[in-house]
Amino acid sequence: MKGTIRRYLRLTGMLMKMKISRDMVYSLNFWIAFVVDLLLFLFLLLSFTFVYRYTDSINGWTLPQIIVFMGTFTIVDGLGMGTWFFGIISLPEKIRTGALDMRITKPVDTQFLVSAESFNPGSFLGPVAGAFIVRYGMKAGNFALTPEKLAGYLLLVLMMYLLMYSLSLLVMTCAFFFVKIDALIQAEESAVEFAFRIPGTAFRGAAKFVFMVLIPYGLIATVPTQFLTAGLNWGQGAAVTAITLFFVTATRLFFRFGLSRYSSAGG
């Protein structure tokens, strides 16, 4: 077990090294994605600031909490973009063209290989910027930051990172069964957009069930923010853990099932 973990960490390092040396060839892309993301954040922040001129809270959340919320999303999203995003987003293409074939023949977990082969080093600036944003929000709202809070927050961020990864892979894995999944991908993209723009506290009733449990994109930035700025009770913590575990496991099983149904295009 320990040997396996070390081996996969080494492999991860190797893949990251290769991607960095590759990206040096296209150094402009490295920065522009970051600048674009930051700009989007700025405009969203402005939008919320203007909205808060007319209200004090959105279902209990103040403006500083919204700032922490957006910072948290920037962290989770940046981590994902830097690691698994570009590998996963091209999975349907790899399935359609049969490019997955060579990857299956490698003596490494195929899900790992597909997820870890397209690092995007430029995106790691996202989490750095996100950390500053969170810190700014914490100061603006006078929230106390204890070491325990920080540790719990980081743990939750890690969990939400895994959740977002699983949800995205779950959608892309459908490409094993259907020729075209453009509509599903579009739905997924919209869901991510909402996860960024709408604080989870806004969800009520049926919408809450849909976005917190069924397709829990609503949890991603909300849960760590809630923990850091207001606190979670044990029940909420357990529910979030259960949902995350469920989707991580379900995705893993679904991917394996998809792989066993892979019919490899061409020839």
Added chain:
Amino acid sequence: MARGSERTVPSEPFLDRGKIPPYHLFMITLDNLCRNYRFKEKAPGLKGAVRSLIKPEWTTKRAVADFSCTLDQGDFVGLIGPNGAGKTTLIKMMTGIIPPSSGRIEVCGFRPADLKDEFRRSYAVVMGQKSQLWWDLPASDSFELNREIYRIPADRFKRNVDELTELFEVGDLLGKPIRQLSLGQRMKMEITASLLHDPRVIFLDEPTIGLDGTAQKQIRLFLKRINKERNTTILLTSHYMEDIRSLCERVMVINEGRKVYEGTYRELTDRVSPWRIVRLSFEAPSTREDLMLPGTEILEWEPYRAALKVAQDRVKETVAALFADFELDDLSIEEEDITDVVEKIYRRDENLL
């Protein structure tokens, strides 16, 4: 009977599902292997789209049907057949990329579809159309990645890289990005990358496609050496008959998913084309009538030149008779063009077995 088919093992107790023996008798065993594809039949247009959504009509296509064979350690076997005959599908099943629909398959003692890491470390696959090299990076980087993926010990890795690139004469290209290499150089790198972990079995799917004559020849020589020196089992598919003729001691012909022949290349050409062409030139003018010998057919005739089609088993007598009856200037015996032979195999529906 051909060598390979004598060895085809019927369903013996150990071949039962789940009872894989601790060590294998053969490097590769296929036993009544089938692979079906199911797809929806869709009428064109919006109406068709709606109908197939409500009541889909499924059609099953057999890509591989009841395919049985065995490969021993060190065998070099060629797999030929027309496009879409099922060659690549067979290789995909043997490498675990796709599972079979029915039948038994065992490679290096493993069931491929289980995709055990240990299994995937024991073979290599090169597909002419699919690359495993990183386009923007030099080959050495992709080699390093394979070292990590296959857990190749450092000394063995270095030895293999040195040896293989030297054999291919591509050592000086290791630091060049793949996209700057020629097609032939790229294929050599591709093959090198897949052999770094000393596989016991190599599957090669059209490794020489689109390459120039020199590169093809180099790759052939290389494969021959690997097969001899390392006693590696090799299964090769190729469009170029020359690849098969010069490399494979055994040939399997697949058509519409079924094995229609297994045996040596020589026997195959004899079987499909039991004729030789005897070309003659004469010192003195000949007559057409004099050339009408039993078991021969006149293809071309001029007073000083002629071409005869002779049954293979009558070649000896015919040649002797020709020497006795004519003043010959020259005589040559030719085979039919190989590509024609293969076309013939593909066109024939009957089983050659």
Added chain:
Amino acid sequence: MWWKKYTAVMKTSFKETLAYRFDALTASLFSVMRIWLAWLLWKAIYGEKEIIAGYTFPMMLTYYLLITFLSRLARSEGIVWETAEEVRSGTFNKYIVRPVSHFGYALARSAGKGSFSLLTDSLAFLLWILIFRNSFVPPVGWPEGLQAAGFAALGLFTTLQIHYLTALISFKTVDIAGPWFFIKNFMDFLTGAFIPLVLLPGVLQKAVSLTPFYYILYYPASLYLGQETEKTGTALAVILFWNGVFWGLRRLQYRRMLRFYEGVGV
């Protein structure tokens, strides 16, 4: 007739979208889903409040409905990606050697695609209005509704000109995605796609009202809702002024950029 070739392009573009009707239909449904999320968010923001900056909750929802509908009609975004691809692969040659104006082609193509979106979107949006009729308000009156439609049409043309200018950047850089998303983020905010511009502080609002962005989505929507904004005369002057600027800039840039163009694949 000189315009026949452009109507042909328009028809072809329409048919092309028709071939991907399933995609078009789902895209329409997802844009309606966006309105649902606006519904959720604004429900939370309104809370107990009746009115925010002159907007009641149904007005706010109708605002998002209108701007989503309008931005879906502006299908000229495709021209950015297409031009980039054609310049990269060298197929842009066909516009240079043929007697067509590339801008005319872009206009016809966007119109063709847009008219298909109009069909599927109308369906999806009608469905939404039927279900959420309590959150929908009709135009304040006929004159306002017509004025809004007129400004919306002008807005679509303005958007096309901006997209076209962006597309021209692809002559200078291979990767258009970066500059494009940069511009798109600006536009989303300044046109009022994030929040109605009335929520902006007065000075900022005044400043935006001098730019063309103000009149693309926000102005037609507020005319429809009967909200006090710029006078129509001023509005017309500003938007026409900017279109004139873009027109000139576009012609100038097109000629300049052709000099960068190598005519071969990179």
